[in-house]
Amino acid sequence: MTVIGDILRLLTTADLWQAALAASVLLLLPALGGVISERSGVVNIAMEGMMLTGAFFGVVADLAWQNVWLATLVAIVAGGAMALIHAVVSIRFRADQIVSGIAINIFAAGMTVFLVRRIYGVQDIGHVGPSELLPNLSIPVLDQIPFVGQVFFQQNVVVYIALFLLVLVQVVLFRTRLGLRIRAVGEHPHAADTAGINVYWIRYGAVITSGLLSGLAGAFLAIGISNTFVPNMTDGRGYIALAAMIFGKWTPLGAFLACLIFGLGEAIYANNSTIHVSQYLLSMLPYILVLVVLTGVIGRSNPPAADGIPYVPGAE
């Protein structure tokens, strides 16, 4: 009982929710990318690798040029470049998209470690100076609101960007012509093709966008939350984002809610000193929750009908 009491007490603190939101944004960006990619019909499990690549090149660029914005841009482009590989392999060459995704994740892990040794000749890549990090930003006036102010308006700049992107992606997918076309391509590419929509362009665009978003998440991780690159520092977050996407039924808002649950779990785990229970047990919390929820409490969740199926024009 005391454990539950501890957690409940923790849940009333603004500190916890502030940390939870930041942690969930780190998952939200790749999850949004996954939603876009899969809505267009390309299964994307490579967010992990794209994020890691973004994190690495972000740190490299930041160390080299001492400019965090340029570094962030590099990270985004690096994520996009990895996504381009996935796009070419799965769209142009119609390869199995799961295999391609796994390959990219393994490749990214190996490549980044190799490049650290190659470029810096040591295990440790070095640290980015405090002024070269993505800044925290307090919104004047709003940040003075009790509780809410600290949670929502004293955050890293990337958090604001991610929340804006969340709304943007939700609106684009479900309210615009472009969104209608993306979803059409993901549901029934032949129908889209016969309606004069270029299936390939839509899919390339969607997959690359997923890489850009994952790259931004990588930058947030490496030069926002942390200040260096550590091998495998993404620590499975790309996969958790994938789970959040499925959990959220391939919708941006749904994915965000799922990310919040994971983020909350992570924040509770980070605050484990105030809870009298094994930290390992705590770290399992969000995943146990997912398994329970996926068994059907939220109802069946159906992927886009053509998700994972390469498009071959003219074939039924």
Add this chain to the structure above:
Amino acid sequence: MSEQVSGAPAVEMRGITKAWPGVIANNGVDLTVRAGEVHALVGENGAGKSTLMNILYGLIHPDAGEILINGTPARITGARDAIAHGIGMVHQHFMLIPVFSVGENVMLGREPVTGGAFYDHARARKEIEALTQRYGLALDPDARTGDLPVGLQQRVEIVKVLYRGANILILDEPTGVLTPQESIELFGVLRDLVKAGKTIIFISHKLREVLEISDRITVMRRGKVVGHLTTKETNEQEIATLMVGREVLLRVEKKPAEPGPVTFRVENLTASSDRGVPALRGVSFELRQGEILGIAGVEGNGQSELVEVLAGTRRATGGRVLLGDRDVTAFDARMERDSGIAHIPEDRRGTGLVLAYSIADNLVLGRQRTPAFSWHGMVLRISAIKAWAKRLVKEFDIRAGNIDVLARTLSGGNQQKIIVAREMGNRPRVLLAAQPTRGVDIGAIEFIHRRLVAERDEGTAVLLVSAELEEIRSLSDRIAVFYEGRIVSIEPADTPEERLGLLMTGGGSGTRTGAA
């Protein structure tokens, strides 16, 4: 778009040639379609009709030949070009997105937009209402497309094509998926469209329909045009002969049945549909050895559920099924099969075959555990399976390179023959044949019909379910009419079509009611 003069050619295709590796799908094909006519393009599966139309619609690029639209040469390299030339296509497999609304499906690719990017629901609705009023095609723009019956989905396809401003409509096997009732409605729509100045290319292999709806006919066989006909001056037999390349029997030849003892008895059977509502409301009938009992009815009146219960793939909620003296009501599919009930399912690709299996594997499916094909039901006797498959392929005239070819690659007719061969392969006591010739070409229909009659003459009790009244009437020895989950009447084989039609829609009075 220039004003179309009735009678002037709307579409001219000259010397169209398209070769795939190993086959010439179109070989110097000429086609002229006059403005304002219904032009039927007929031929067996694989004759090259669809290839030709996909070329016209820009989905396939020809190796040679030219296309003229309204007298001017046209370069059509994609659906966009075709749409720009006023050509629209209603595909055999609908190009509709089930989870989208009717409005979204119609608009897709030419969506009205507000504020530069936002999909304009209000304008979409208005556009569709205008179209449906103009052509008398009622549709709810906000309905979820996947929830609509097939006939209405096809209507969405037609409205979609009209929305794109099509003057030339290609309909690829439009009646293949429709009930007889829906087909009649479709023909009404087509006549209205012609009145409104549209030109229609109608692809079909159902000759009665072609004779009913078309003005002129082009017949294709093996990639070539083998005849240009005027509908008024031809008949079913002439077209069939041209299509198949030899005389075909359009009527089934059979001697009177010599029914034996009752071998299969269904008593007051009830069952629910997938949605949990009653689909069978007390069905009773007897089936004798050596007879074909036809089940007529508009689709969706419980016939599918009946066959599934009898085949062991659906649970009965009440009543009994007796095979001889044995109660087989609660048997699962394997037990039914083992006790001598064979089943040709209505869904060939979903239930009848494993498309990713070879012909040989499909032919042995369901019997893989028997000592003939495996040791102790564990290790397959590959050579025995191959020998068996070779025999059946020959006996049932399944046309394929060899028995290791995947079922997926075969035509519908040959796929169906695999199922027929497997189910008839070792003398069933009862044969449940559901839509045995659906979507199959004339040659294969003739063949399957002959085999069904031969099976009857060997003493098998055959239950035939078909949406084609003509098929029911020509094959059956007795006809049971289904309506709302009950047999409303059992009629003799020579019952006029009008009377059956009336009974099928709940009218008329049964001579004998099958419901208890």
